[in-house]
Amino acid sequence: MRRSSLTPADRRHFAAILFIGAAVFLLIALLFFRAGAMNSDEQEPAPSKSPSSSVSTPSPDVTPSPDVTDEPGVTEPPETTDTPESPEPSETLPTPSPTPEVDLYERLDFRPSTMFNEPETYVVSSPDGELNVRSGPSTAYEKLGQLYTGTPVQVHTIENGWALVMFEERYAWCSANYLVAAGGE
Numbered sequence: 001m002r003r004s005s006l007t008p009a010d011r012r013h014f015a016a017i018l019f020i021g022a023a024v025f026l027l028i029a030l031l032f033f034r035a036g037a038m039n040s041d042e043q044e045p046a047p048s049k050s051p052s053s054s055v056s057t058p059s060p061d062v063t064p065s066p067d068v069t070d071e072p073g074v075t076e077p078p079e080t081t082d083t084p085e086s087p088e089p090s091e092t093l094p095t096p097s098p099t100p101e102v103d104l105y106e107r108l109d110f111r112p113s114t115m116f117n118e119p120e121t122y123v124v125s126s127p128d129g130e131l132n133v134r135s136g137p138s139t140a141y142e143k144l145g146q147l148y149t150g151t152p153v154q155v156h157t158i159e160n161g162w163a164l165v166m167f168e169e170r171y172a173w174c175s176a177n178y179l180v181a182a183g184g185e
Helices: 009-042
Strands: 122-125 130-133 144-148 152-159 162-167 170-175 179-181
Touching: 144 170, 162 179
Parallel strands: none
Antiparallel strands: 122 152, 122 179, 130 144, 130 170, 152 162, 162 170
């Protein structure tokens, strides 16, 4: 008969590893058990199978009236369609903030490198009567809309002949060549 070649220290290490493994296994089992208990609390309760409850199945060609309950002699008031019911607020949806934050750079493809301390007021002066507003400082950028001659605009910076202006409550770019300072037409 051969004896084990494990030393007492090796046996202690082996016992410690077994103990830690068992503790981890129990912890994982406990977590799964608790998660299962939480999920079963959220589910609707199973219908009662008491002998006093009766289940009726309507025939395929007869549809029950929406104001009739399963119990004879008991009717619910008919639903009114005058006022639509608003859904109850869900607990999982976040409540909207009263003043949503607006990203002023949302539609821009190119952001300015510098900004004026205070925006300066200019007036659109285009020979065509219209000035294109773009998402970047070049005709290669997407056209966002137009400003018309005589329209005052707030200019936040001018870079390489292009002005960063407020357009539809967001920043946009237009050619500075067709802008005149508000006081010096």
